[in-house]
Amino acid sequence: MGKVKPKRLEKGDTIGIVAPASPHYNRSDIFRGIETLEEWGYKVIVGKNVHNKHEYLAGTDKERADDFNAMFANEDVDAVFVTHGGYGSARMLRYIDFDLVRQNPKIFIGYSDITSIHLAIQKYTNLVSFHGPGMAGFNPEELSEYRREYLFKAIAQQEPIGEIRKANDKKWINMIRKGDAEGQLTGGNLTLVCGSLGTPYEIDTKGKILFLEEVWAEPWNIDHMFTHLYNAGKLQEAAGIVIGECTDCGPKKHDPGFHVTFSLEDILYEFIEPLEIPAIHGLPIGHTKELATLPMGVDAYLDATNKKLFVTESGVR
Template identity: 25%
Template sequence: MQIPGKLKSGDEIRIIAPSRSACILSEEGIQMAKERLQQLGFTVSFGRHVFEKDLQNSTSIEQRVEDLHDAFSDKQVKGILSVIGGFNSNELLPYIDYELIKKNPKIFCGFSDITATANAITAKTGMVTYSGPHFSSFQMVKGQEYQTHFFTQCLMQDTPFELKPSSQWSDDAWYLDQENRNFEETSWKTYQAGTAAGTLWGGNLCTLNLLQGTDYMPNLENAVLFVEDDEMTIPETFARDLTSLLQTVKSLKALVIGRFQRTSNISEEQLLFILDKHPILKGIPVLYDVDFGHTQPMFTFPIGGEVLVDASAEELKLVRF
């Protein structure tokens, strides 16, 4: 895998909208996110079509692909962040110039619906991409310290490091109310003990599954798989989606599951019931309730990077990213 150059103070980060556009963000929120990135030493620029919108608060395929290509072509741009997630970034995949990206490797980061774009880029180019905060994520006040710490650890340095559990987590709609937040204590949990190392793939489960049967689906054989899902899932759909993904592989190195949102009703009892169905998970390390996905705060991880999983000690270490 090709590791794009790490970010450094003074670098330009381009904000693009492969899915929903910035039209759904408030002017105050946009300014807060921009200022926080500037405080980290970055210069922030925006794609040409980021603030436009159509009937689904996105823009045309052509406009989104143009902004993506412009960001990778611009020699001044060193990193690319998605505005936010959504539902339609997979529309772009047949129209992306993967050779252009391969010739101009740089940081590409986002999560949720951006899972489709990021995994496709890595699968087609061999360049590591990143599952981590959107531009809009930097609006968040409480919980930002943890999120920013691992964002900079992963994207601004290359020394192997451990991903640590957050001290507390929240499932609040923080973007509606930054003050009245409810936080709970955290702990990562072990379903199956053991250690494993390997190439990391994954992100949002239902979005990753959109790639099945296409030329953009990564080869998950002997991978370390990170998956999570959002408030739109329920136990039955998560079970179905996980089953579908596990049926694409003969062997996995490890499985790491992000923490679920409360409205999904995927309790620990439900999750263990789902995991117990799969013999493939009885012989590999499996961790769950881990700090990535749609609860806050979240860490950043490399799609196509190398990770060490120690489920016995409930530890994760990024080795090559």
């Protein structure tokens, strides 16, 4: 199955909004995002179940999947944006019509819990999808210039994004292992990547540039998940590894049953350095204000020696 690319987003195009994971807390978050998209020159269609709530989910699994399928089936819709992540995307995978998605290639963008959908799309359709921000954050308070720049570089231009640069010169990119590597981009949120193992949607890392990010996880949680990936052979098969900033991934409370001194960096070095795979840590590709949008399934080049990642292929046609 060959690589499938969606059409680039142009002014006047129609964006469909879906909520595959958690419900929104304030409706105004959605309304603000819609106003922003309209100010940018796009038309917006909102899924009929977007404002639903089913406990901690934005509607039942079937309702959320119905909205997703309906947007890909709608010939007037050019791109599908999620409201945000949270929890629950994996629950609706059984209801997604992947044949429909493959036959109607469109931009699909989201991150965090949406990782589950990205990996399933890669597995069953080869459609390039986009690890990037949800539209509930499309407002002047939350949408930084960096976020906006990389969003449009990824979905609105036919040239490759190029370097995923630091958002701030004061930030630091750490080289875990020197070297360089080429391969297609895959990955996403560490918890959800691990959750794919042993399922029909399991991540394929062989010969690929694996990127991972996490938020609100203590070092022992990170250790557990890297152990899982290592035991599954997923770290060893990657051509290169890129770790995002991993926001708030330190110990939450120092009241251990036994003394723990491992930091996030200690874990990364312990698992990744012996693999002799080029690897860096610290790029803005996760739960950070300055989130860079990454097209998943396209070619990339990792120059770990110089601490740089380049997206060398466009994700749109």
